[in-house]
Amino acid sequence: MSALTDFERVDSGSGGAVLRFTGNLSLASLGDLPDRLDTVDGAIASIDLSQVERIDTVGAWVVHRFAREKDAKVEGLEPASQHLFDQVVAAEHPIALPPKPESAFVHLLAEIGDAVFTAAHTLYGLLGFMGATVIAFWNVATHPRRFRFHATVHRFEVVGVSALGIIGLMSFLIGVVIAQQGAVQLRQFGAEVYTINLVGRITLRELGVLMTAIMVAGRSGSAFAAQIGTMKLTEEIDAMRTIGVSPMEALVVPRTIAVVTMLPLLGFYSALIAIIGGGLLCWVQLDIPPITFVQRIREVVPLNDLWVGLIKAPVFGAIIAIAGCFQGMQVEGDAEQVGRRTTTAVVQAIFLVIVLDAFFAVFFSQIGWI
Structure with missing residues (x-):
């Protein structure tokens, strides 16, 4: 049976007492040693472990903790036991306590502040990227061979x-959905014929261009961000700069021109297809023949509605292309950034398109294009 751990206090008379341990400093033999050590009063200059038969990590930790509290030296260990003791001392690290949880209100304010800061930083970067895009267009216009x-x-x-x-x-x-829902609601007032007005005006003025812009943002804007982001990771963009090719002129300008040019055409195409879908439903469900539908469209849809859609489309296209290319240029670090920036490009483009659409709605209302 292993000897229980014990200690005695020996007054050295030259500057403090010595605490001399005997027995085994192991887990099985410690007993109430930690409690007995807490009762030791007075200054302790050193701890003598020369008479200790065996020591393990638990015993070493108990002695080290006591020595730290009393600011005492530990002496008398054999080389193997001293190495164990040194390892226990070296393994001591302060434990970081978890921070006190914030209140829900403070956490909400912090989240709002972070969101506002991120939005402002992103807007600042996007405006700077727009300026760089304008400069790239100017350089291409003044040096056509770069196009x-x-x-x-x-x-x-x-x-x-x-x-x-x-x-x-x-x-x-x-177009089918708009016509169907409009017919259901207008039937209550016996005004099903006004379904043609609804389909014609809302598709040419708003939904044709808006839904096309959202589709292009999800389809092409995300592709721009992913393509440029991948080129950034593989250092192709750095290689382009090294050989004297401007990434803005080589990557951003062609994509911006393509989206700005194609979105008005796609928006007009979308509006026509939506009108065809609405006309087909009116023919099937409301017994309005196609020729009557076309004549009614020509009567009730002003040309201003077409111009409103065509004016908004290039602006939406520029926003989509710049947002996608901007987020692609921000990729750095690892492949996870590509997916994150691609998602951000789509969300950012759709958000800006909707905000600009609301602005255009107010603007055209103020100038009388209703």
Whole structure:
């Protein structure tokens, strides 16, 4: 049976007492040693462990804690035991207590503050990127040989031609839904014929361009961010700068030209397909023949509605292209950033498109284009 740990206090008379331990400083033999050590009063100059038969990590920690509290030296250990003791001392690290939880109100204010700061920082960066894009356009305009014709034509195909199918299907279904819902509501007043007015005006003025912009933002804006972000990770953009090619002129300008040019055409195409979808439903459900539908559209839809949609479309296109390219240029670090920036590009573009659409609605209302 192992000897229980014990200690005695020996007064050295030259500057403090010595605490001499005997027995085993191991977990099985400690007993109430920590409690007995707490009762030791007075200054302790050193701790003598020369008569200790065995020591383990628990015993070493008990002695070290007591020595730290009394500011005493530990002496008398054999080399192997001294190494164990030194390892226990070296392993001591202060434990970081978890911070006191904040109140829900303070946490809410912190979240709002972080969101406002992030939004302001992003807006600042986006405005700077817009300025850089304008400078790149000016450089290309003053040096036409820098214009990348083939890259721009390729973007025309990717942004415009390849999107005709999905935009046409979406617009057709939207036209059907608008006509169906409008007919249900107007039937209560015996005014089903005004479904034609609803379909014609809302698609040409608002939904045709707006839904097309949202679709292009999700389809092409995300592609821009992912493509440029991947090029940033693979250091292709740095290589372009090294050989004297401006990434703004080579990557941003062709994409911006393509989206700004194609979005009015896609918006007009979307509005026409939506009108066809609405006309088909009016023919099937309201017994309004196509020729009557077309004549009514020509009578009730002013030309201003078409101009409103065509004026908004290039602005939406510029916002989508710049937001996608800007977020792609911000990628750095790892591949996870590509996905995060791609998502941010889509959300940012759609948000700005809707905000600008609201601004245009107020603006055209003020100048009388209602």
